Amino acid sequence: MPRKPRIVKRSGDQTAQEEPAPGSAKRHQIMQGALAVFLEYGYKGTSMDRVAEEAGVSKQTIYSHFEDKEHLFHELVEYLSGSLFPEQQDHTKLFELEPEAFLIRVSQLFFEQMDRWEYKSFFRVVVAESGRFPELAQLYVKRAVEPGLAVLVAYFEKHPELRLQDPEVIARIFRGSLASFALVQDILQGKRLVPMSRERYISGLVETVLISYQRKPD
Amino acid sequence: MPRKPRIVKRSGDQTAQEEPAPGSAKRHQIMQGALAVFLEYGYKGTSMDRVAEEAGVSKQTIYSHFEDKEHLFHELVEYLSGSLFPEQQDHTKLFELEPEAFLIRVSQLFFEQMDRWEYKSFFRVVVAESGRFPELAQLYVKRAVEPGLAVLVAYFEKHPELRLQDPEVIARIFRGSLASFALVQDILQGKRLVPMSRERYISGLVETVLISYQRKPD
DNA sequence: GTCTATACCGAGATAGAC
DNA sequence: GTCTATCTCGGTATAGAC
Numbered sequence: 001m002p003r004k005p006r007i008v009k010r011s012g013d014q015t016a017q018e019e020p021a022p023g024s025a026k027r028h029q030i031m032q033g034a035l036a037v038f039l040e041y042g043y044k045g046t047s048m049d050r051v052a053e054e055a056g057v058s059k060q061t062i063y064s065h066f067e068d069k070e071h072l073f074h075e076l077v078e079y080l081s082g083s084l085f086p087e088q089q090d091h092t093k094l095f096e097l098e099p100e101a102f103l104i105r106v107s108q109l110f111f112e113q114m115d116r117w118e119y120k121s122f123f124r125v126v127v128a129e130s131g132r133f134p135e136l137a138q139l140y141v142k143r144a145v146e147p148g149l150a151v152l153v154a155y156f157e158k159h160p161e162l163r164l165q166d167p168e169v170i171a172r173i174f175r176g177s178l179a180s181f182a183l184v185q186d187i188l189q190g191k192r193l194v195p196m197s198r199e200r201y202i203s204g205l206v207e208t209v210l211i212s213y214q215r216k217p218d
Numbered sequence: 219m220p221r222k223p224r225i226v227k228r229s230g231d232q233t234a235q236e237e238p239a240p241g242s243a244k245r246h247q248i249m250q251g252a253l254a255v256f257l258e259y260g261y262k263g264t265s266m267d268r269v270a271e272e273a274g275v276s277k278q279t280i281y282s283h284f285e286d287k288e289h290l291f292h293e294l295v296e297y298l299s300g301s302l303f304p305e306q307q308d309h310t311k312l313f314e315l316e317p318e319a320f321l322i323r324v325s326q327l328f329f330e331q332m333d334r335w336e337y338k339s340f341f342r343v344v345v346a347e348s349g350r351f352p353e354l355a356q357l358y359v360k361r362a363v364e365p366g367l368a369v370l371v372a373y374f375e376k377h378p379e380l381r382l383q384d385p386e387v388i389a390r391i392f393r394g395s396l397a398s399f400a401l402v403q404d405i406l407q408g409k410r411l412v413p414m415s416r417e418r419y420i421s422g423l424v425e426t427v428l429i430s431y432q433r434k435p436d
Numbered sequence: 437g438t439c440t441a442t443a444c445c446g447a448g449a450t451a452g453a454c
Numbered sequence: 455g456t457c458t459a460t461c462t463c464g465g466t467a468t469a470g471a472c
Contacts, residue, residue, distance in 0.1 A: 026437080042346060044262035047465060058439050063467070065437095121349070128260060128346030130406055131339070137406040145402055146412060168414070169422030176398025177391045184363055184394070188348055188355040194364060196386070204387030211429050244455080266448060276457050278450080283455095287448070 027065050030055045034076050039121035043073055043129050077136045080122055081143040084113075088147055095155060099162060099210055102155060107178055107202045110148070114182045123187065148175050163212040170209060177205050245283050248273045252294050257339035261291055261347050295354045298340055299361040302331075306365055313373060317380060317428055320373060325396055325420045328366070332400045341405065366393050381430040388427060395423050 033055025037046045048069060052059040066072040097105060113119055123140075130137035152171035156164050164170045181201055184190040207214070251273025255264045266287060270277040284290040315323060331337055340358075348355035370389035374382050382388045399419055402408040425432070 040349075042260075042262060044260060048467080049465080059466090060440085060468080061438055069466070124345055124349060127342055127401075127405065131258075131342060134407045138408065138411055141402060141406050141408040141411055145406075145408065149412070165425065166418070166422045169419055170426065172399065172402075172414070172419065173391070173395045173423055173426060176402070177394045179401075180394025180397045181390065183345075183397075184359060187345065188359050188363075189352045190356065190359040190363065193356055193359050194367070196390070200384070201387055201390065204384045205391055207383065208388065208391060208426060212433075215430075215433075265446075267446080277448090278458085279456055281449070 026057065026061060030057060030062055030065055030072075031076060031079055033057075034072055035080065035118075038073060038076055039118060039125060042125055043132075074133075074136070077126075077133075077139065080118070081139050084116075084119060084122060085143045085147065088151070091151055091154075094151070095158070099159060099213060100206055103174065103206045103209065104202060106148075106152065106174075107198075107205070110175075110178045111182065111198060114186065120187055145175070161213065162210065164209075174205065174209055177201075242283075244275065244279060248275060248280055248283055248290075249294060249297055251275075252290055253298065253336075256291060256294055257336060257343060260343055261350075291351075292354070295344070295351075295357060298336070299357050302334075302337060302340060303361045303365065306369070309369055312369070313376070317377060317431060318424055321392070321424045321427065322420060324366075324370065324392075325416075325423070328393075328396045329400065329416060332404065338405055363393070379431065380428065382427075392423065392427055395419075 030051070033053075034046075034051045037050050037054050041050070046069075048059055048062060051072075052062055055062070062072065066075065094102065094105060126137055126140045149168075149171045152174055153167050156162060156167035156170060181196075181198070184194070185196070248269070251271075252264075252269045255269050255272050259268075264287075266277055266280060269290075270280055273280070280290065284293065312320065312323060344355055344358045367386075367389045370392060371385050374380060374385035374388060399416070402412070403414070
């Protein structure tokens with residue numbers, strides 16, 4: 001668990017000399033602390049005291065920047081949605097790959113993303129609160145799921161030689177297979193119970209999707 | 219927020235003299251209340267007061283049957299794992315279906331299960347607490363995921379004519395695709411953002427898996 | 437705007453009567 | 455074993471000094 005930008009509280013007089021740009025700096029500082037605590041303990045498990053401690057500010061400072069805990073959580077989720085899934089960089093290099101290499105690369109990128117603890121924790125929180133905060137779940141779908149599907153669909157549609165009947169469905173199958181694998185193996189700790197290497201899974205998945213393409217016409 | 223009227227229904231025999239046994243009526247009554255509250259509000263969001271109210275017993279009665287909140291939660295998850303995913307009934311009828319019908323039926327059964335609110339809520343809680351209660355997540359994998367995979371693998375291995383290179387991987391792809399679809403569409407409320415019918419998805423998924431089988435040799 | 441201190445409530449858990 | 459009443463702690467949010 002990497003983290004802990006703790007600020008040691010100073011006793012006695014404090015000549016606030018090192019304060020750079022009071023307003024948004026403090027706000028960002030609070031967000032960082034909130035990020036660490038919310039992602040680790042979930043919404044209900046997070047206390048404002050803990051956030052204040054983690055951010056190195058007083059509780060009242062938090063309440064001077066955010067209306068209440070729920071608003072803080074909302075802003076954090078929006079911030080994370082933009083931070084964890086940045087706007088699509090150009091996929092020109094990716095699109096130049098041939099089908100098999102493309103799908104393998106996409107899979108690797110997916111798992112690289114999934115291996116970040118922020119991502120796993122964020123996913124847990126989003127799923128956990130998807131009943132009470134549906135709009136946050138939808139934001140996740142919009143920022144984390146849709147863009148990945150769009151890339152796959154775009155590639156598939158530019159490669160009719162793959163002979164894919166329904167590119168949108170295939171894209172979901174591909175992305176969904178990767179996501180479920182990561183969910184069961186990593187998030188739900190299924191590695192020990194039903195171990196399987198990512199390489200084997202990716203290989204089988206790519207082969208399944210491309211089977212019409214790879215099959216040599218007799 | 220209106221709430222359900224609390225009725226304590228006692229069946230005839232209630233000796234109520236011996237120590238609480240695993241099968242006692244009160245114990246079951248508490249579990250039912252705990253089930254409703256934990257599934258709706260999650261672990262941290264559930265208070266023992268609320269459970270007592272929902273179960274129609276006093277709080278102390280809960281503590282006479284369960285050591286503390288965490289133990290109650292543990293027992294509840296074990297109970298739910300056995301209740302929501304009962305021991306495999308014989309799949310003889312299922313196994314008699316031909317490949318396409320078999321996979322379609324399996325998909326339908328999966329979604330029928332997913333449509334129960336207990337299942338969705340249970341999934342949310344399991345994912346939410348998978349970091350703090352890893353053994354519960356593994357129990358879920360063991361009871362909810364593995365059996366489904368086993369059925370698919372068994373079928374695939376009895377049908378070599380399907381020409382599936384790696385039945386275990388294909389089983390995971392199939393089951394994982396279904397799970398991700400339900401996750402995005404239903405749990406994460408993606409229906410409105412990226413709508414797609416289950417029929418279209420199942421159709422494409424079955425077709426993809428069986429493509430080697432269905433392709434007529436030229 | 438930021439701090440310390442505090443109000444107020446609900447949480448988990450327990451005591452003691454019956 | 456079950457209840458009512460209560461303890462103690464930690465939760466969100468606010469007051470008032472600077």
